[in-house]
Amino acid sequence: MKMGDGGFRPAYNLQFATDAESRLIVGVEVTNDGTDRAQMPPMVEQVERRTGKLPEKWLVDGGYASLEAIDHVEARATHVYAPVPAPRREGIDPYERKREDTDRTAAWRARMKTEQAKQTYRLRAAVAETVHADLRAWRGLNRLPVRGRPKVRAVALLLALTHNLLRVEALRQAA
Numbered sequence: 001m002k003m004g005d006g007g008f009r010p011a012y013n014l015q016f017a018t019d020a021e022s023r024l025i026v027g028v029e030v031t032n033d034g035t036d037r038a039q040m041p042p043m044v045e046q047v048e049r050r051t052g053k054l055p056e057k058w059l060v061d062g063g064y065a066s067l068e069a070i071d072h073v074e075a076r077a078t079h080v081y082a083p084v085p086a087p088r089r090e091g092i093d094p095y096e097r098k099r100e101d102t103d104r105t106a107a108w109r110a111r112m113k114t115e116q117a118k119q120t121y122r123l124r125a126a127v128a129e130t131v132h133a134d135l136r137a138w139r140g141l142n143r144l145p146v147r148g149r150p151k152v153r154a155v156a157l158l159l160a161l162t163h164n165l166l167r168v169e170a171l172r173q174a175a
Helices: 040-051 067-074 103-113 115-139 149-174
Strands: 013-018 025-031 057-059 079-081
Touching: 013 040, 013 115, 013 149, 025 040, 025 149, 040 067, 057 115, 067 079, 067 103, 079 103, 079 115, 103 115, 115 149
Parallel strands: 057 079
Antiparallel strands: 013 025
16 A cells, blocks of 8 residues: 555554444445545445444544435435535635535535534544544554455444443443
8 A cells, every 4th residue: 555655564444333422333345445535335335234324424534525426325215415616716615615526525515515414523533533543552453464455344333343342331420
């Protein structure tokens, strides 16, 4: 995989989808793509297969927010909450419909302009980042002891299972 320093090294891009309410991991994927731009549609489909329902809202970081991915997910009646990229030139409203926007991506831009959408998006860090931090700090996600996507996926699934079992116990004790 190409790294930030321009070099290439063995690496994997692990994707976890987390339910915002329970903080359970509901989707796991492993790629060797250096970008997340194409990962949103397959993860939404995986979550639908695993849970039996299509998510109403999908909170993602800016790395997932390609117009094609947003259009694909919005076409399935899931509202995407992702930051709108800053314009390259000054004086351009990032929330205004662009020439390349479809009706769905234009609706996403309009939604993200609202205070309610910005509040909803703020939940993402508390959900996704805490799960990732837990996996790194306490579950050994820093370095993977295996090579090859199938083996890395098996490790990612074991990490998700461990996280979910501990989370279910914490939810049970809190009830």
